[in-house]
Amino acid sequence: MPDKPLDDRSKFLRRLVVRGLEGGNRGHVGSSMSLVEILRVLYDSVLRFDPKTPADPARDRCILSKGHGCLALYAILVDKGFVDPKELDRFCLPGGMLGGHPERGKVPGVEASTGALGHGLSIGLGMALAARAQCRDSQVFVVMGDGEINEGSIWEAALCAGKHGLSNLWALVDYNKIQSAGPTRDIQDLEPLTDKWRAFGFETLEVDGHDVDALEAVLGTGAPNLDKPTAIVCHTVKGKGIPFAENDPKWHHHSKFDPRVLEEMYAALEPGS
Amino acid sequence: MRKTCIKMIHELAQRDERVVFIGSDLSPGLLSEMKEEMPERYFMEGVTEANVIGMAAGMAMDNFVPYVNTIATFITRRCYEQVALDLCLHDLPVRLIGNGGGVVYAPLGPTHLAVEDMAIMRALPNMTVVAVSDAEEMVRLMEASLNWPHPIYIRLGKGGDPVISREEHGFEIGRGIVLKAAARPGAALLISTGVMTARTLAAAESLAGDGHDVEVLHMHTVKPLDAELLLERARHVHCICTVEEHSVIGGLGSAVVDALVDAGRFSLPVMRRLGLPDRFADSYGVQDDLLERFGLQPEQIAETVGELMRLDRVA
Numbered sequence: 001m002p003d004k005p006l007d008d009r010s011k012f013l014r015r016l017v018v019r020g021l022e023g024g025n026r027g028h029v030g031s032s033m034s035l036v037e038i039l040r041v042l043y044d045s046v047l048r049f050d051p052k053t054p055a056d057p058a059r060d061r062c063i064l065s066k067g068h069g070c071l072a073l074y075a076i077l078v079d080k081g082f083v084d085p086k087e088l089d090r091f092c093l094p095g096g097m098l099g100g101h102p103e104r105g106k107v108p109g110v111e112a113s114t115g116a117l118g119h120g121l122s123i124g125l126g127m128a129l130a131a132r133a134q135c136r137d138s139q140v141f142v143v144m145g146d147g148e149i150n151e152g153s154i155w156e157a158a159l160c161a162g163k164h165g166l167s168n169l170w171a172l173v174d175y176n177k178i179q180s181a182g183p184t185r186d187i188q189d190l191e192p193l194t195d196k197w198r199a200f201g202f203e204t205l206e207v208d209g210h211d212v213d214a215l216e217a218v219l220g221t222g223a224p225n226l227d228k229p230t231a232i233v234c235h236t237v238k239g240k241g242i243p244f245a246e247n248d249p250k251w252h253h254h255s256k257f258d259p260r261v262l263e264e265m266y267a268a269l270e271p272g273s
Numbered sequence: 274m275r276k277t278c279i280k281m282i283h284e285l286a287q288r289d290e291r292v293v294f295i296g297s298d299l300s301p302g303l304l305s306e307m308k309e310e311m312p313e314r315y316f317m318e319g320v321t322e323a324n325v326i327g328m329a330a331g332m333a334m335d336n337f338v339p340y341v342n343t344i345a346t347f348i349t350r351r352c353y354e355q356v357a358l359d360l361c362l363h364d365l366p367v368r369l370i371g372n373g374g375g376v377v378y379a380p381l382g383p384t385h386l387a388v389e390d391m392a393i394m395r396a397l398p399n400m401t402v403v404a405v406s407d408a409e410e411m412v413r414l415m416e417a418s419l420n421w422p423h424p425i426y427i428r429l430g431k432g433g434d435p436v437i438s439r440e441e442h443g444f445e446i447g448r449g450i451v452l453k454a455a456a457r458p459g460a461a462l463l464i465s466t467g468v469m470t471a472r473t474l475a476a477a478e479s480l481a482g483d484g485h486d487v488e489v490l491h492m493h494t495v496k497p498l499d500a501e502l503l504l505e506r507a508r509h510v511h512c513i514c515t516v517e518e519h520s521v522i523g524g525l526g527s528a529v530v531d532a533l534v535d536a537g538r539f540s541l542p543v544m545r546r547l548g549l550p551d552r553f554a555d556s557y558g559v560q561d562d563l564l565e566r567f568g569l570q571p572e573q574i575a576e577t578v579g580e581l582m583r584l585d586r587v588a
Contacts, residue, residue, distance in 0.1 A: 057335070104334075104363060112334070113362050116354055122324045123359060126331020133293075133313045134335070153355070156324035163318075 004211055006241055010036055011269040014241045016075035016088060018265045020098070024091035026255035027100070028068040030239035030248070031145065034176040034209070035072040038234055039064075041215040042141055043076045051081040054108045060138050061127050063112045065120020066145030066174060067101040068253070073110070074098050082109035118151025120144060121171060125161050128169040128229075139223075141170045147179025150188045155200065161229045162201020169229040170219075171202065174209060176238035180252050197231035209234030242268055274468075275432045277408040278370060281415035282340045283307040286314055289419060291336060295325050297343035322347050326355035326367075333365035338419065344378075345371025345387035345428060349394060357397050360424040364399045367424050374404060374428035374467065375518030376554065376563040383553040387428070391466075392523025394426040395496045401446060402496040404428040404467030407436040410493065413444030421446055430468040431560055437471045438491075449499035451506065453477050455488035458509035461582055462542075463574075464490045465516040466525045472564075473516045475571035480578060487578070495525050500532040507533060512543040512581045516574055518564065521548040545581050547574060 006014075013036050021027040039062075043049075047060040064073045071091070077083045083097065090096030097107055101115025112123045124142035131138040144154065161169050173193070181187050190196070198204045203225035207214050215234070223230055238252070239245030242265050267273070283304055286292035293314040294304055308315040314337075318325050322343060329339035341348065348371045349356070360367050371390060378385035394402045401423050405414050407430075418425055425446075442450045452474060455462075461480070465473035470491045477487040490506055492498060507513060515526035526546030533541055549567050556566065564570055568577065 112330075113358065116358055118323070119327055119355065119359055122327025122355070123331040123334070125324070126328040126333075127335055128331075129316075129328065130332045130335035130337055133337075153323035153327070156321035157327065160318050160321060160324055160328065 007212070008271040010040065011241065011271055013040055013075045013079060014269045015266060016078055016085070017071045018262065018269065020071040020074055020088040020091040021257065022262050023089040024093060025257055026092060027071050028253045029242065029245055030176070030178065030251040031066065031069040032071040033240045033242060033245065034236040034238050035069045035143065035174050036075070036240070037210045037212055037215060038143060038172060038174060039072050039076045041212055041219055043080055045216050046219045051109065054082060058136060058138065061111045061124065061140045063114065063120040063124050063142045064102060065114050065142050066117065066148050067114030069145065069174070070100070070102045073102055077107065077109045083107060117145070117148040118153040121154050121157035124169055125157050125166065128166045129164065131168055132166070139168050139170065141172060143172045143174060146173060146175045146177060146184050146190060149173060149190065158197065158200040158202070165227045166229045167223040167226045171197065171229065171231040173231070173233050174236050175233050176236040178238040178247065178249050178252070182249050194233050201228060202231035203228045204231050204233070206233045206235065209236035210240055274405070274408045274411050274430045274434055275372060277411045278415060278427065278429060279304060279342070281412060285415060285419055286311060291338045293332060293337050293339045295329055295339050295341045297322060297325060297347070299342065322352040323355050326352045327359045329367045330359035330363060330365055333367050334363065338366050340368045340370060342370040343372065344385065345374045345390050346385055349387065349390040349426070353393060361397045361399045364423055366422055368418055368427060369425065370427045370429060372429050374430065376560050377431040379554070379560050379563045380557050382557060386554055388549050389520045389523065390428060391495050391519050391525070392527070395523060395528065399423050400496065401425045401494065403446065403494050405493045406438050406468060406470040406491060407434045409436050410438035410444065414493070417444055417446050428467060434468045435471050437474055447494045447497045447499060449502040450491045450493070451488065452491045453487070453489040456486050459511050460486040460488050461578055462488050462490060462506055462510040462513045463516060463578065464492055464513065464525065464529055466492045466495055467518060469516045469518050469569065472569065472571045473574060476574035476578065479571060479575045485582060492525060495528055498528045498532055500536065503529060503532050504536050504538065507542070508539060510542055514545045514547060514578050514581055516547045516569065518569065519548050520551060521546050522551055524548060543581055543584055545577060547577060
């Protein structure tokens with residue numbers, strides 16, 4: 001997999017993630033960092049939305065089904081003007097808007113309250129069916145974790161999405177290959193992952209989930225098959241951008257940060273570094 | 274009751290384009306006319322309970338009012354987290370219709386008996402729990418359900434239940450109905466829900482025939498319980514007996530006790546909660562067989578209430 005260096009925008013969004021980690025003195029480090037480019041490309045180049053009218057029925061929907069990666073979502077929602085950046089300083093704190101899992105109705109731009117795993121694809125399926133029944137061309141993107149798709153409910157939803165041939169539904173897997181307990185190949189091997197989605201009736205694609213150009217190429221040109229939902233397996237690196245956290249299951253979640261560790265994170269994410 | 278409920282979904286859908294039907298793996302031909310007439314609002318999704326609840330949530334987030342139907346045990350236990358989070362946390366207007374509440378599926382054994390469904394649904398914030406007495410009351414419930422802004426669990430009986438509800442009593446979600454008023458203060462108060470109200474009413478008539486003054490309160494809505502009516506009617510009674518086709522843990526009886534204790538306005542009268550014992554059913558037969566085994570037929574209810582009234586006098 002080619003390993004392009006992160007550009008300044010990706011580093012900026014990661015610094016917002018670290019600001020949240022610092023604010024709450026806790027958070028899912030690795031799970032958020034692997035997601036940044038997927039969400040960045042969706043919100044920069046693909047989704048139709050207006051932060052001034054977050055409930056506009058005509059908008060596209062993005063559900064972060066792996067809700068524990070919420071700091072990456074909060075970073076992009078702050079960047080797009082849905083949320084005041086000062087909220088990152090109150091992440092998980094009393095009186096703050098941003099909790100350890102995203103909540104619809106509390107955070108503008110959050111489409112579904114997630115955190116318990118395996119819920120987002122079914123909700124997205126319902127939204128995609130609703131769009132079809134209401135003759136809207138809204139696209140629905142559901143971003144899942146690799147550990148998350150251990151859940152049987154994901155595969156129930158995949159069966160249904162395939163049956164309905166929902167070309168407005170996109171299933172994106174943040175395949176960083178490390179779940180909470182360790183490598184996915186050891187805990188609950190998902191391979192052959194792309195074949196599984198294909199067998200459930202999806203058009204399938206694989207992409208480097210940190211390559212912005214490659215993500216734009218697969219996400220920004222419309223559904224590749226007008227009779228099927230699309231599954232994109234995004235190959236990512238857990239903890240991407242924080243050298244000491246990359247590919248280390250111990251950085252799935254972290255709390256009580258040593259201030260020097262936070263400084264090292266910011267240093268690794270300096271523009272132009 | 275079940276046929277009426279399903280038929281009403283089609284009727285409501287004809288009137289209101291927000292209404293959709295989602296089934297799991299139900300009888301062949303169910304709502305076939307609706308399927309033909311409005312295929313974009315008819316879904317039969319197979320044995321995927323967790324998925325259909327999430328799917329209903331997604332549709333409700335985009336302005337639909339989904340009526341979801343499958344067997345009561347599966348629509349409550351199998352997908353409890355989806356009900357809790359996808360429906361209740363988001364407070365969405367999804368209606369869960371559970372076939373065979375209580376011991377309707379007696380011949381099929383304990384895997385199919387929904388005896389704690391009301392308890393676990395009642396424990397969820399934003400959830401409404403309703404068990405009507407008969408088909409005519411089901412029509413009134415379905416009309417009321419259309420614009421109720423919260424999720425609802427609708428418990429269905431076996432079907433063919435005697436009609437004891439009366440149109441003049443009206444129907445409002447969360448409002449109890451006095452089906453038989455006492456002649457004077459100091460009576461026994463019987464409180465029931467669902468199809469047990471017919472049996473409770475029969476027990477009350479039997480007691481009245483023996484000269485006992487008995488009042489019957491029908492609580493079709495177990496949550497939110499009509500605490501105002503309960504407190505008004507319970508104030509001057511000497512004993513209360515709740516009757517339900519449900520575990521004695523967590524259902525109507527528990528809701529009544531909770532409301533009385535929480536009100537804290539007067540000392541509690543002698544009480545008995547009639548329901549199913551805290552154990553899995555250990556025999557088959559039909560619904561009436563199990564109700565008799567657990568003391569829930571009219572003559573058994575009357576006998577229990579009679580004992581309670583004697584207890585009250587001794588006390």
